[in-house]
Amino acid sequence: MQELRQKLKAANDEAAGYRIKNKELTEQFEAQQQGSSALKQSLVQTQISNQLAAQGITNSKYAKMISSEDIEFDDQGNAVGLAERIDQLKRDYPESADAKRRAPKVDASDKQPSAKPLSSAQKLLQQTN
Structure with a gap:
């Protein structure tokens, strides 16, 4: 009977060690998952x-409209289905894809345009003539 109790105690001690090891590994796994999720x-x-900028959309509010939770990556690290979502965004918000054209700066005053400074080569040419 004493031998059976010793074996039971040894088995309980071993099980306790495995529970502690299991808890440590579970905590490490959860920490890895959180780090992986953030990455x-x-x-x-x-x-x-990058995809929005490549297609000429620079406003950050459009990047927020694309759900990042559904995007998966293939073996090469490319986003799968992102191009389709951007195309859908461009269809839903056509103003997002229009590049804003700025009006040229026009000076309508009567001032004479300022002379450009001469380079050293141009100054030498003027001196020789």
Whole structure:
């Protein structure tokens, strides 16, 4: 009977050690998952911003309109389905894709245009003539 109690105690001690090890590994796994999730979120936002900029959309409010939770990555690290979402965004908000054209700066005053400073080569040419 004493031998059975010793084996039971040894088994309980071993099980307690496994429970502690399991708890430690679970905490490490959860920390890794949180870090991985934050890294993925950062990667998704970068991909969205890069794709929008490549298509001429620079306003950050349009990047926020694309749901980053649904975006997955293939084996090469490319976002799958992001181009379709951007096309849908451009259809829903056509003003997002229009590049704003700035009016040229026009000076309508009567002032004479200022003379451009001469380069050293031009100054030498004037002296020789």
